[in-house]
Amino acid sequence: MADDIMNTERRRLVELAAEARSSLAALSSMLGRNPSYLQQYVRKGSPRRLEERDRLKLAEFFGVAESELGGSGLPTRSVPDDFVAVPRLPLDASAGPGSYGSEEISFDTYRFSRRWLREMGLEGADLSAIRVEGDSMEPLLRSGDEIFVDRSKRGGEGVFVVRIGDALHVKQVQASAPGRIALISANDAYAPIELGRDEVEIVGRVVWKGGRV
Known part of the structure; x- marks a missing residue:
């Protein structure tokens, strides 16, 4: 048995x-x-x-x-019903030349109350947390900031995490010529990048940021 x-x-x-x-x-x-x-x-x-x-x-x-x-069947130390676990992924979204992400398996979680998420307009969002590297999105995003990416939002314009080849970037996405988009940095030292829409995978919209003061 x-x-x-x-x-x-x-x-x-x-x-x-x-x-x-x-x-x-x-x-x-x-x-x-x-x-x-x-x-x-x-x-x-x-x-x-x-x-x-x-x-x-x-x-x-x-x-x-x-x-x-294989546990005992006793209640586990799970996230309470009034809290939502946001997976923290071992990935970096580069605000610079490009960061190569590892396999997307969470190594940690943030836990937020449903009330807070509702107040922030994030209830029901498909959220993942990743870290920013580089200075091309300063002062909006700084190296070391943690950002929440809503993977359910991949259309329109705004700040998005995008994948070009194997590299992840965080950029302001704007429509360009038909079938093309522009990836724009907040830091004026970095020139905009224009690519064909089929050359870029939109991972999700950046909807929240946090970092050290």
């Missing part, structure tokens, strides 16, 4: 990883483990049971009860 339970837990982990489009190696790294950690757990049953801290972190990432991954 114990083996059947463990097999169920391992199968559930594989299902959740697939639904999240996350590799077991990347999830292992998120846990601070060797990249083969979860692969060995799934295929070889070693370790026989995930440690509590690993289960909790995975359950929070997937948004499921810890019991689905």
Whole structure:
């Protein structure tokens, strides 16, 4: 019976990883483990049971009860219903020459009350938090600022995170000639960049910023 339970837990982990489009190696790294950690757990049953801290972190990432991954079934330390978890991604959006992002698996979260998000006009937004690097968007955005990107907003003009090739940038996006857009820096030392619309992937609109004083 114990083996059947463990097999169920391992199968559930594989299902959740697939639904999240996350590799077991990347999830292992998120846990601070060797990249083969979860692969060995799934295929070889070693370790026989995930440690509590690993289960909790995975359950929070997937948004499921810890019991689905082998927990006791007692209430977990999840985000309360009146708070929303915003994933913090290990990516940098360059306000400069371009930053190459790593795999988009959250390593941390911000937690905001639904009331605050509603007051900010962000209720229901598809938010991710990433860090700004470089000075091309100063004084609007400074290097080291954390920005919230609403991935559900990819049209119109405004400040957006965009991907050109593998590089992420944060720029003011404006329509240019038909089929082309201009990427404009707030810092006058940087010239505008004009590209074909199909050369740029709009990741999402920047809707909030925070940083050290």
